[in-house]
Amino acid sequence: MTLSDIIPSLRSSLRTPLTEFWPTTAAWAEHGDLRVGGVSMTSVAAAHGTPTYVLDEADLRQRCRDYLAAFGEGRVAYTGKALLSRGVARRLAEEGLRLYVGSAGELRVALAAGFPADRIVMYGSAKTPEDLDAAYAGRVGTIVVESLGEITRLAATAPPGQRVLLRVLGDTGTADGADCRFGLRIGSGEAAGAVARIVAQPRLRLVGVDCSVGHQLSRFSVYEREVREVMEFLAAMRARYGVVATELNLGGGHAVAYSGADPSLALAAFANRIRAVLRLAADRHDLPTPALTVSPGRAIVSRAGITLYRVVSVNRGPDGRHLVAVDGGMTDCPPGALCGGRHSAVLFGRTTCADPVRTTVVGRHNDSDDVVVPGLTLPSDVRPGDLLAVAGSGAYHHSRASNYHLVGRPPLLVVREGRISTLVRRESPDDLLRRDVDESGAA
Ligand SMILES: Cc1ncc(COP(=O)(O)O)c(C=O)c1O
CATH class of the missing domain: 2.40.37.10 (Lyase, Ornithine Decarboxylase; Chain A, domain 1)
Structure with a gap:
């Protein structure tokens, strides 16, 4: 007993x-x-x-609000590959989030939910012609450029004035040691070559850069290094091409704890720290501070x-x-x-x-x-x-x-x-x- x-x-x-x-x-x-x-x-x-x-639903909406409180209105996108349905998209839209979609399918679901197209970003390291056609037809606000070849396609087919972000990859690597395949490398000169090509295209409007540095990251240091490296790159791009970035998306990858042994990302401290690092780096290079945005998936749902x-x-x-x-x-x-x-x-x-x-x-x-x-x-x-x-x-x-x-x-x-x-x-x-x-x- x-x-x-x-x-x-x-x-x-x-x-x-x-x-x-x-x-x-x-x-x-x-x-x-x-x-x-x-x-x-x-x-x-x-x-x-x-x-x-x-x-x-209460938990989902609360996480959205926590993120908006930490980063500000219009600064938080949700990456749909973590979980997406019309019902999910509708709730995220109501909370005021932006949305990263990685395929024509995700875009279709988001638009069917009435997600505002100007708040949608299409990303993907290997977008198909169907993905891009769907993005144009749906008038998505922003497209992330992730390869040199893609610039030629966008230049020929995108609607005039299409906003683009350039996915760049710093040399600091990922905190988890993962081989990060996504983005144009800054160190190799590939990212600078992409900027040169984009600014030569009258249809494309380069508004900033985008990064994705790993998953389940709880330490701030990998993001801090990426911010410093990206800001140095942006200073060089302004000097060379007169480009001034107004947006810097630091991606997602924010760690979520599944059990007692797991670390998680301390959200408010993270936002404050990264903003401070960004401001310092902008001052150092005498650049205007770009709007800092994030695009987590896991940490929201x-x-x-x-x-x-x-x-x-x-x-x-x-x-x-x-x-x-x-x-x-x-x-x-x-x-x-x-x-x-x-x-x-x-x-x-x-x-x-x-x-x-x-x-x-x-x-x-x-x-x-x-x-x-x-x-x-x-x-x-x-x-x-x-x-x-x-x-x-x-x-x-x-x-x-x-x-x-x-x-x-x-x-x-x-x-x-x-x-x-x-x-x-x-x-x-x-x-x-x-x-x-x-x-x-x-x-
Ligand atoms: C480009 C990009 N951004 C953000 C995310 C979101 O990652 P997480 O769900 O770990 O926040 C992903 C997911 O793979 C991604 O590919």
Whole structure:
């Protein structure tokens, strides 16, 4: 008999605390239920099935406001590849964000949501002709130039007066040591060559530069070095071509903590520090200070999203660890989402006094890398039919989900103040068959 058997009121206080890794409105409720946005996750699982992505609208909007408070109106863009649907785009537009789109598809969704075209930026190191045509037809405000060859194409096809940013790459490299392939190198002279070509094109209006220095970065130093290097480059460009940049986008890559061991980026301190570094560098080169903008994805949506799963089977691993298999896996919690499986997860929908035990949550796909959470503590009596919620799945989960095993992708729901609505419906076997051509001509 445990203490919570003797004093049942202790049960709720023994539950895993829903800390900063969970959406701001997440709270424990009666009978072990988990509420997000005032909605019972047990009833969501019953009504909508599992796996299901749930987005906390209050959390999403609060992150947008935190970013705007730190960087200022018009200075924050969201990078759509982290998560995009019409519903997401509409909410971001209402909050006053700009939007980075990386394909004709993302642009179509944004425009269908009524996202103002002049606040949209199209980027991409290998934009296709279809991407560029869609950008022109949609009258996107800005296009990021990311290769020399692209300048020739833009010069021939872009509408007159098209605003462009030049994606540059400093020589300081990325903090995480990743090989950064995106942008024209300053050190090699490639970036200067691009400026020379752009200013010679009457249709293109070069308004500034854009950078992307890595992902999951919590230290400011890599951004500071990039700012100094870029400002030195801009001073040289003014001297050589008379170009004065009015905008500097420092990209995203802001670290998000998925568990207690992870660092995150201290947003307000970061904004203040980078602004100060930028002002100093501008003064040093006697340049006007360009407007500092950022384009994070993960840091805006990651915490707002959770995934609900149902346990399908429970086995004991060779080391005694519990192996809990859920009804999703690598198809909805994809490797490469850079969360490294460090998610927090909880059992919900019932109370238990069982002892905690080390557990690995695996998926349904029979692959050795089909792991949702490699190591966490769950009650030892977890059984088939139980519900699990996994935190921090708002970014790069829905957008990177796949049809591997011909499993339909989960729906995306949004919750707020007791209301729930579907942003993207569950993909059915019929959806999958619709793309699969019946060669007999029967369908
Ligand atoms: C150019 C660019 N900017 C910003 C981002 C956003 O990165 P994150 O979601 O890590 O903030 C990405 C994502 O890959 C990107 O490619």
